[in-house]
Each structure stands twice: as structure tokens, then as C-alpha cells.
Amino acid sequence: MPLLAVSELKKSFLTPEGFHQEVINVKQFTLNDEVHMALEGESGLGKTTFLNLIAGILKPDDGRIIIAGQAMSDLSELERDRLRATTIGYIFQTFNLLQGYTCLENVLLGMSFGPGADKAFAETLLQRVGLGEHLKHRPRQLSIGQQQRVAVARALANRPKLVLADEPTGNLDRKNASKSVTLIREVCRENGAALLLVSHDREILSQFENAQEFGDINKTSREETSP
């Protein structure tokens, strides 16, 4: 049984003009345990929406998402929060670090709502991403690359089975982007986590054995329907 199984997934949004615009229409998608996969696609194709649906941040209009044997789409919001906190790690394009907190606290928050705070593990993760001497620094005291590494450590903090990465290199230069993806993959591998990364950067995608065009799996009509 795959770690992630998506079937007949649909999601549309209401446009300002009052029409329903379909953004996601995925017939079938699977990801096995500890597998790293990249999805490629231009901006605006619904990649973030797809990841948010998998993470349970958004509720689909239709279809099923099964993660680690649990049907995300059948769960209540409370149960989705719990599943996200225990099973999923999320790396955002803009990192979404909490500015008022230290690096260590940011990572601790990544585990607090799931398995519970484990300071030693949080420190180990930060040391692993090369920030062992920056535990008490706040995000604004770090470079962009360092901030991204905090986000990586935070995503792994709850010992997730699945790490979702949304354009994780979008704010990095080419050299650092490549190093960053390598680091994400290494850390995921060391922690036994599967990785689903979306990006529009073909060079990054070339680092993956499993890379797919997002457009090939997301067959939206791109037509607006009346409310």
C-alpha cells in the first residue's frame, strides 16, 4: 500500500466574478514510502493547492487522499490537524519561519503539535543542517540560505513520513538551490521520509530520478462554470 494515494481529486475556487474555476483534477497519484518525487510545472497550475490538499490545509470538493492508511478527505478538521502534525512536514517557498522565535524554537514548534517537543532531537536536526551554532538566532539574523535550512529542520521535526516541499529553492540562487535540494533529500533519506517536491526549475528537477510534469497528472478543464 502506497504512503500517499490520491484518486479522483477535485478542487475549484470561486472567482471574483462568481464563477467556479477548477484548479485541481487529479485522477490518480501515488507515492510510496521513502520515495522522492518532483513535480514540475509553471506558476499558477495549482501545485500549491495540490500540496495543501494533501496536507489537509484545504478540503477537496471531491475525491480521496489516503496518507499512511488514513483517508484525509474523510477526516474532520481536528483529525486532519492531528494527521498533519504527526505525519507531514512542510517546507514553504518563503520558509514561513516565525520571526519572533529562535531557530531552536521554530524547530520545537514543528514537533509540539505532533509527537511533542524533543529539544535534543531539535538540536540534532539544526546541527545536521549546519546551524548548530545558531540555535538562539532569530530568522532575521540569518541569511536566506540559513533560513531555508531552519525550515528544512522544522519540516523534519515531527519525524514525518511525508515531506511536502513547495518551491523550496524559489528564493535561492542557482548554486545554493542545488545544494539545498541535495540537503533536503539527504535529511529526508536519513529520517526515512518520502519527499514530494514541486518546482518550476528544470535544473532542480534534473536531480530527481522520479520527476513528473504536474500538468500530466492534473487534468483540469480550465474552464469557468456558472455558480
Place this chain on the structure above:
Amino acid sequence: MTIWLIVFRSLRQHALSTIVTAFSVALAGGLLMSVWSIKQQAEATFTGVNAGFDAVLGARGSKLQLVLNAIFNLEASPGNLTWSDFLDVQSNPDVELAVPIAVGDNYHGYRLVGTTLDFFEKNEYAPGKKYALQPGGSWFDPRRREAVVGDFVARKMNLKAGDTFHPFHGLIFDDKNQHSETYVVVGVLKSSNTPADQVIWIPLEGIQKMSGHDPKMATEVSAVLVKLKADSALAGFQMDLMYNRQGNRLTFAWPIGTVMAELFDKIGWFDRVLTLVSYLVAIVATASILASIYNSMNERRREIAILRALGARRTTVFTCILLEAASISFLGMLAGFALYGIIFTIVAGIIRVQTGVVLDTFKFNLVMLWAPASLIALGALAGIVPAIKAYRTDVAQNLAPTS
């Protein structure tokens, strides 16, 4: 732990508004506790202070003025009564002790009270407690110009046994009104925390026959302090009837506590106004908590969305905002206790200087429980509206950008 970390960090991130709103809570709490506590303690203390007597007999006039003058050494005497009036009340079979006093002079603003040695030797100012002298002192000789100085006056005027002084005429100090008589301090009272500490005690005749006083005063007294026999249950009523209803020349102020309670009834409007002001400040403080957190909700949305993306429940972010609001009130109340201490100490100091009555800043009053509890609950209540806003925060929308 996580919730408190989030609350603490948020308070720190919004430190300025936290401090300002907490200060307004402190003002409300400090004011409320001070007004309430001072009022209750002052009322209990002043209605309980009677210098060991049950009543005061004086010239026709206000009972309150009579008590304030004879017991608390405040206000002017409403007039004099004759020596035979004193003898009459002294010989009343229901009276255990009658002590005459005479006033009309001061020393640098501290009142000189003329009395007899009975005031010190036969009277207990509180059950089982008699006035006592500090070591090396003695009571005055009624035939000499000698004085026993209250503890507070002795400290303020640096008077000790063996010192001499000239009294000044009147109850208000005026250096042009110095009497020629010289008095010798023969003793200093041990502190009794009563109005006796604020007074210089001299023989009754000293006031009566002071140079410059009306010669008529030589046979008059300002008031008579009366202690009734314990077994004469109706004595007070009978004397009240005799002096106040049947007679029209004298006033019998009895019981002293009830007369003082009238004072607090008369000035009750004042503490009601202050209490109302503190309630209004509490409302403003609550509103400011609401406004400060609510106004910061826009900048917090992204933070809330991040926390939710990390797995925080809606109820968790709701609780965080509620606890943040309650914490502002809690911090405010900590400062409120400090403010209470300052206000109470200042007011108690003024009361002590004016009357000799001591109020205890640290005496427990129920207001110290219900005022902080109410303000913290109000603070939490103020957090409900922004907490609902946090609860409803759309995670996906606030985790921009999207790809």
C-alpha cells in the same frame, strides 16, 4: 508549554502595547483595591477607636464634631461646659470614669490637651492596654507646668524628657501667638497607634489658666470623656435622653462608634465616586486590551496560518489569544498590587499624621482576590473577539505565495 511559549513570544513581540494596556489594568486594579481597602479599613478602625471611652459630653452642637475634637484631636471644640457639668456626670451612678479635657493651644501645630492623670492611670485605651511611658519618663505633676509628649510628636519635634517649650495659642500654629509659660517635658508616651500619639498632654489647669485665655475658661472644660459601667445596659440610652432630648445645653455623643459611622455615611459619596472611576478605568483597560490585540490581528494572520500548518488546532490558536489577553491583565494586576501599595502607603501616612490612627497596608481584604480575578476575567473576555478572528483564520490564504 507550547501555548505559553506562543503567548509569551506574542507579548514580547507586541511589548509596547502590552506595557501600555497592562498599565491601564494596573491603574484600574490599584485604584479599585486602594479605594476599597482604605475605605473598609478606615471605617473599621475609626469606628473602633474610642480611646477606651463610651461617650463624649460637650457643649450643645454636633456629635460628630464633639467626637472628632475629643477623641481624634481634629476640628475645633464646639464650645465649653462648666466644671459643675463635669462633676454632675462624674457623680452619675452609671458612670465608671469621667475624664475632663481642655483644648485651645498648640506647639508647632501639635495640639496641647489638658487632662487629669485619670486619663492615663485609670483608663484602658483598648481592652487590657493602658498608656505607658518610655523609659526614664514620668507622668506630669498636675500642679506644675509639665508635659507628657505623644510618641509621634516627640519624634517629629525631637522632644525628650528634660526639654522645655512654650505653647502657642490656638489650634493652628502661628508664631506670633506664643504663650509666655514654659513647660518641661517629663515623659514621652510609648506608641499606642492611637490619636494620643499626636498630642502633647499637660495638666488640665495648664490650659484653663494659660496666660491670655479668657478668665471664664478657668472653670470650664472642652469636653468630658465618659466610660459607662459595664453592667448598666440602659445607661447610655438614659443619658442620651437626659442630655440630648430633655436638656438643651449639652450634647452627649454616644456611642462613639456610631457617631463615627455617620461620618463615613456623610463622605460615602466620595468613595463611591472613586469606585466608579476605578470601574470606568477597568472598562477602558478592557477595551484597550481588545483594541490592541484586535488591531494586531492582520499582522498575526500569517503567524497563525503557519502555526495551523504545523498542526496547531483552531482551538489552540483561540486559546493562545485568550491567554494572551488574560496575561496582559495578569501582568497589569502584578503592577496593580505595587500601585495599591504606593497609594495605600501615602494615604495611610496622611491619616497617621493627621489622626495618629494606623492603617495596615498589608492587611488582607477580599478585594485583593476579587478585583484581580475580575480584571483577569475581563481581560480574557476582551480576548474573545480577536480569538474568534484567529479561530477563523484561513490557513491556505495566509500562507502566500502560491505556485
